[in-house]
Amino acid sequence: MKLPQSVILREVGPRDGLQNEKQFVPTEKKLEWIDLLVESGLSYIEVSSFVRPDWIPQLSDSVDLFTKLNKKDGVTYAALVPNKRGLISAFEADADEINFFVSASETHNLKNKNANIEHSMNEIRSMITECKQHKKTTRAYISTVFGCPYEGNINTVQVIKMANQLVECGVDEISFGDTIGIATPYQVNEFLEDLLKEISVDQIAMHFHDTYGRAMANLYTSLLFGIERFDSSTGGLGGCPYAPGASGNVATEDIVSLLHRLGISTGVDEKKLHHATNYISEAMNLTPVSKLFSVWNGSKESI
Template identity: 50%
Template sequence: MNWPKGVTIKEVGPRDGLQNEKVFISTEDKIAWINQLSETGLKHLEITSFVNPKWIPALSDAVAVTTGITRVPGVTYTALVPNQQGLERALAANIDEVAVFMSASETHNLKNINKSIDKTFPILKELVQDSIAAGKLTRGYVSTVFGCPYEGSVDIEQVIRVSESLFEMGIDELSLGDTIGVANPKQVEQVLEVLLQRFPTEKIAMHFHDTRGTALANILVSLQMGITTFDSSIGGLGGCPYAPGASGNVATDDLIYMLDGMGIQTGINQEKLLNSSRFIQEKIGRPLPSKSLQAACSVVNQD
């Protein structure tokens, strides 16, 4: 196998990880946690969402978090932005990168954004162009690439259409999401074979949820296909409020353990990462899904 020498890990725990949690993590604890993550060697942190607080109360303190953290040089701090009001708040808080989002499936897009796909395009185009004009990096998320909780399988042509539209808007990177964790390695290979003929490999990231335990296997196939950027969530936190049954993202802890063992460089300190996992696990008050975290905790308990 021709494995890459290194990969880029984009930590989405503070946003994607917390958005569905019933326990509200205090602003002070969020800031302390993000500051810990900034010291692990991670170079990309998605820290919050500037969505209307009534839709995602867990992230209602977006401005306070973004302005309260200690920024580490070389680390890019990203936030999800759904509309112009959100963008104004994000720019005022001096976020580094603006992430926009939509679905490849019509029903999920309606549930998630309350608009059809066609009506979402002009809104996102304005957001992306205004973000670029403000000197910000831009990222586009496409949800339900490998399956939709409402429609089942998703036509690859629909994924192509949405992806092309986002790239035409000017995004720097496209993140392909397995929102409900239904993808398998063969499907990932088939989808990437089509998409990588149309879009630059270096501008594609993969965003796998581990609902059915296939996330790491799907990442291995993605690596073999030339993908070197992956979204993950510390401790395996996460889930989509508009995707019933969706569990957390692939755990950053488990992904780093696997990549380190394979000799693939990440630049991330596993010990510091596990310490920050323990921190947020304690604040949430329940064991997190990460296998590496639970193994580390069991060793500590035995000691």
């Protein structure tokens, strides 16, 4: 096993990071935060989700947000959509990439999407076809891959079957989510051994939550399998409204710090990323849970 030379980070803070917060962050502050994230060198930002405002009011300004974006060349500004109505809005807003989601747990999928897995997969197939017609790249999240708050353990065979179906209908990338942060390095090792027999490494991203403090260990395990794409959120913001007990995503700055010290390129400037984290934490009046935040604020240089 050999570590990759470079890694691409999918910054999901503006969407996944904010969706579980009680407060609404004003659109102008979101725009400034996104600009700071791009300035730091992040090349992929999941901006928002076109969901019903009464479902996730924190993201109710998605149309306005996309309309006012100061897009930079070389950066992908993505949108998450739950259904055909959201897809139309994403097309109208000219999102660069369209992201879909489905859970490997039937119960979680019903709570998250008000639909069973079969219905969700059929809808995603149809939407991927439409995205191709509009020349949009696509990404799909499979949630609760390593465990569900309602059903417990999840069958890996079921997850890989879903992944194969998504690849067959033309999805560009699949993000495999440890939604409640329950995975262990051993589980990740076993899962990736089986997954990589079926799915190409360049179509795989890993999405870890740090509920039990194991996200970085799980990420390192993934690196050993050559995984080069990871989802992360500035300051460790985030959680799932339909997964009780799920804490934030693994923090972008913690990942960047580890990768750089492993000699792995990310294209991200740590000091500028620190500025972006400080900005959103002050705007929300909260203290980031990332390990590096206290290091940054305790000295002028990160270590």
